[in-house]
Amino acid sequence: MYQILSKILFNKEVSPTYYNMGVDCPEIASRAAPGQFIMVRVSNQLDPLLRRPFVIHRIQRANTGSDSQVEILYKVVGKGTEIMSEMKECDEIDLLGPVGNGYRIDTNIRTAVLVGGGIGVAPLLSLAERIISQCSKLKSLILLLGGKGRDDVLCVEEFERLGVEVRVATEDGRLGHRGLVVDLLLDYLESRDYSPGSSTHCFACGPDSMLKEVSKIIAEKGISCQISLESRMACALGACLGCIVRTKSGGDVYKKVCKDGPVFDSNEIIWE
Amino acid sequence: MNHEPVELSVNIGGIQLKNPVMTASGTFGYGEEYAPYVGLDKLGAIVVKGISLKPRTGNPPPRIVETTGGMLNSIGLENIGVDRFIGEKLPYLRDSGATIIVNIFGSSIEEYGDVANKLDDTHGISGLEINISCPNVKEGGIIFGSDSHMAFEVVSFVRQSTKLPLIVKLSPHVTDITEIARSVQDAGADAISLINTIRGMAIDIETKTPKLANITGGLSGPAIKPIALRMVWEVAKVTEIPVIGVGGIMNAYDALEFIIAGASAIQVGTANFINPKATVDILSGIEKYLGDHRIGDIKSLIGTLSCE
Incomplete structure (x- = not known):
């Protein structure tokens, strides 16, 4: 997982209140898998305070053959995403990722x-x-x-x-x-x-x-x-214990969406 | 600008720290989680997530909600229990070279003693921090921290159960913080850390329900810093033992305020969640301030507040 300041390549409204942001971050892109997410610090001010989790929308390959950019598709739902929606090309954005376990792909799928x-x-x-x-x-x-x-x-x-x-x-x-x-x-x-x-x-x-x-x-x-799964979380490092979910294999112990997920087998989850 | 090296070490009730920057319990896991970002041996001390005699599941979700300039949490002291901590988490931390302080709590005075006793025989631990101030659990926690007689009892009992240096973490939920500080000092505490989180709540106005499953939670982050600072200042004036400042420290300037107010060391909490490198950034900021102000030894800055 990397914490890096990345350059915004584009940030466009794709539908009313929905935006797609492309960021130049080879470190994250080259290691990212579908289903993993990124923690975004939308401002270096103290309000909004916490990073926001966003699942990776797309991992783009540069011409050189190595992954170099990721896209974040997001909906403006509050203060944090509103600030994000106002960011411009060439602005810098503080990212932490890629976080968590993505989808597992069985190559025998028909x-x-x-x-x-x-x-x-x-x-x-x-x-x-x-x-x-x-x-x-x-x-x-x-x-x-x-x-x-x-x-x-x-x-x-x-x-x-x-x-x-x-x-x-x-x-x-x-x-x-x-x-x-x-x-x-x-x-x-x-x-x-x-x-x-x-x-x-x-x-x-x-x-x-x-x-x-x-x-x-x-x-x-x-x-x-x-x-x-989506969950409120503070750190995405497995430390805050905020993003927990009850699972069948966990017994009395909650699992963490950030570390054990965010992708789970559907039959694992005990729905509240 | 080149500076002479500054002396950053402090002694907290018998625990020798390389520097005054510690982590706040519950915000740094068991250390391992932050190892990719922070040299664990570079910090003054790592205070691990609170440990109880038996494992605890904690509160149901949602457990976290952001508020203006802060966050509410109601984790409910989820932890793996003292035996698994010693077996699974401590070896890594010990090998990292970190100075380790274990935060402990119990649902009865005897349980506090039992946990302390188990850790007393364990190699590699520099001290214990007794949590008598968690706002999110019914039994234990804050019951012991809001009454000075109860606080005296629990600290006295733990004192008899271990030879390790004892830090007692205080709750802000008292009328007079100095009264409880004196009680734990009289009971044999070697140092005091304060403050734990402040109870608060948040409501979803659409559903008219609390945003936390536990209804209330503990407020942390920059929103609570002025309260923490005032309480540290009050306690440092009246106690003989060192005081550790905790509460909303986001950067070196915040940390320096606490030190000037009388804290011999500081703990970084919520800031770790936003910036995993917050502790080391704060440490280098303190170092720079000392250099810029030609202060050769951090100890000469502690409690230098002038109210004239």
Whole structure:
């Protein structure tokens, strides 16, 4: 893990209140894996005080062949992200990362189902890129994407450019299916276009309510599923003990989202 | 500008520290977590996460929330227990060459004594810090720290259970901090550290629920520094034993304020979360200040506050 001051390459609004920031940080980019995150210090003032965790959206390769930049896709939700959204190209930003364990990719995957809710789509783009480049037996890669409204459905074009089949649900019905992304998952699993067994894997990121539902549905089908959790945290070093989650293998002891996660097997989590 | 080397060592109730910069318990794990960023042997001392006789699960999430210029936590003293600490965490820390102070707590006076006794026989520990001030657990913690008779009892008992130097960490939740400081001094404490966090809360106005599962939590960070500084100043004036300043120290200037107010050493807490190198940055800032002001020995700066 590195603590470095990085130069911002771009910081653009991709949809109302959603931004994508690219930062030049070879140290982090060359070691980052899909699902890992970065702690961002948005200001050197004392308020806001703590770093903010952001999952890595994309890991970009420079022409030289080494990873050199990462992208952070974020939604403006408070003081910290508001400050971030006002940052400009060439500004410096204080980063700590890459943090945590990313998604584990079994290279024998034939079918991969990605499930994203709102800003939870963020890690799935680099994941899709990694799956495509590493899984030679891959037959089908599908993204089920949900959002409150049209503006909350991000990155569809980027996924389609990779050849990913994208199905969309919005709660207001303005785009795709009217309803929740879990409806799409139920529908997908019921239709016969997935091959049951160990070669189908599911990867999900989104709000806890969505992950809880996805975990339940997946458990019934016996498909392996990895989910990426979000949590409040102060340090991301395993010291503050703020970002804990109860798991089945942990017994009485909580696990730490920063060190043991943020990606967990869905059947590991005991939902509060 | 080149400076003569400055003398930074201080003695805290029999514990010889290379310099006055320590870590605050609960903000530095068991040291290992920060080793990629900080030479653990470069600090005055590492105070580890509070240890109890048996492992503790701690409070349910959410445990942390940021507030203006500070953070609330309600970890609830989660820890692996004294036996696993000695077996799994201490060897690494000992090999790092760090000066190790173990923060301890119990749910009864006897339990404080038992933990102290186990650590007394363990090689590589320079001192104990007795936590009588955690605001986040019902039993133990603050019950002993808000009453000077209870504080006297627990410190006396631990005193009989160990030969190690004893630091007692005080709670700000008292009417007169000097009264409890005198009590623990009379009970045999070798040093006093203060302050622990201040109880606070935060509310989500949309859901009308507390932002912490525990409802209340301990406030730390720059927001509490003026309170900590005032209490350190009050205690340092009336006690014979060294005082360690804790509370919202974010940089060397903050640390120097505490030293001028009467602290012989300082502990860095919340700042570690934001800047993993905060302790070493603060140490070099103190060194620079001493050089710039031609102060050859940090000890000559302690308690130099002039109120004329």
